[in-house]
Amino acid sequence: MADDAWMETCLVAITKINGDDVNYQSLTETVDIDLGEKDIEQIHLLNGGRVTKFTPESETTITLEAYPLEAGTDDGTTGKGFFDLLHTQDTEQPIVIRNTRTRNKYRIALLWTDWSTATCAAAAINTSTGYKAMRVVAANGYITSVKPSFTDGILKFTITFKCAAFDKAGQGNILLESCDGSNTASLLTALQSYTDSTNW
Numbered sequence: 001m002a003d004d005a006w007m008e009t010c011l012v013a014i015t016k017i018n019g020d021d022v023n024y025q026s027l028t029e030t031v032d033i034d035l036g037e038k039d040i041e042q043i044h045l046l047n048g049g050r051v052t053k054f055t056p057e058s059e060t061t062i063t064l065e066a067y068p069l070e071a072g073t074d075d076g077t078t079g080k081g082f083f084d085l086l087h088t089q090d091t092e093q094p095i096v097i098r099n100t101r102t103r104n105k106y107r108i109a110l111l112w113t114d115w116s117t118a119t120c121a122a123a124a125i126n127t128s129t130g131y132k133a134m135r136v137v138a139a140n141g142y143i144t145s146v147k148p149s150f151t152d153g154i155l156k157f158t159i160t161f162k163c164a165a166f167d168k169a170g171q172g173n174i175l176l177e178s179c180d181g182s183n184t185a186s187l188l189t190a191l192q193s194y195t196d197s198t199n200w
Contacts, residue, residue: 006112006134012064013121014085014161015194017105021122024079027066029156031110033136034061035174036165057165060138060174062108064159071095077120082159085143107139107194108161125188130181133188137175138163139199175200 010031012024039055072084072095083097085106090096111121113133118125125133141163148157163173179188191200 009112011109011111011113011118011121011123013109013111014079015107015109015122016085017107018193018195020077021109021120021191022073022077022079023120024064024066025121027068027079028064029067030063030065032063033110034063036060059162059164060141062110062138062161064157064161066157066159067155068157071097082143082146082157085159086146103142105140106143106161107137107191107199108141109191110136122191124190125179130184132179132181134178135176135188137177137191137200138173139175139194140164140167140173171199173199 010025010028012028012031013021014024015021036058037055038057041053041055043051043053045051066082068079068081070080072081072089073079074089074091074093074095081095084090084095085104087097087100088102109121111118111123111133112135113125113131115125115131115133118133121135125131138161141161143159144162145160146157147159148155150156165174166172177188179186192198194200
């Protein structure tokens with residue numbers, strides 16, 4: 001991070017529901033976050049006036065561009081590939097993944113921080129030493145596409161994650177948080193394990 005903007009580095013963690021945080025920053029080149037819109041539309045009245053009509057918040061889409069060397073991740077906390085996120089994980093080498101009708105829920109966390117020793121986007125940031133951070137988290141979503149391309153002479157993957165704005169109970173699926181390092185008596189807490197009952 002420079003003084004004016006977050007630059008160059010970002011931590012990326014993808015977590016399967018009831019699973020472990022898996023780091024993908026070593027494979028990922030770009031991250032695009034399309035947060036759902038809280039749009040409006042106007043209704044025209046006969047007197048020339050307008051009524052504002054709210055449109056429900058739309059889904060959030062996060063897109064990664066990455067360069068994996070393997071089809072999927074067989075074990076550990078460091079991601080090796082992405083096809084298993086779309087289908088089903090193979091935990092042994094060689095990795096063999098067939099397309100399935102399985103749809104697993106995931107949480108994705110993105111972290112920008114000047115704490116150089118941070119290794120996971122789900123980690124706590126200790127503000128007592130003045131570290132800064134910003135984190136975007138989206139839960140209860142799905143990997144909807146994993147598209148490889150070799151058009152530029154290098155194998156690049158485009159991965160798309162989508163989640164609804166709220167769960168069935170009306171609880172938000174998006175978490176946005178930051179710390180500027182000024183509150184030295186506190187910290188940006190670590191994300192809890194992603195389970196059926198806990199998003200973060």
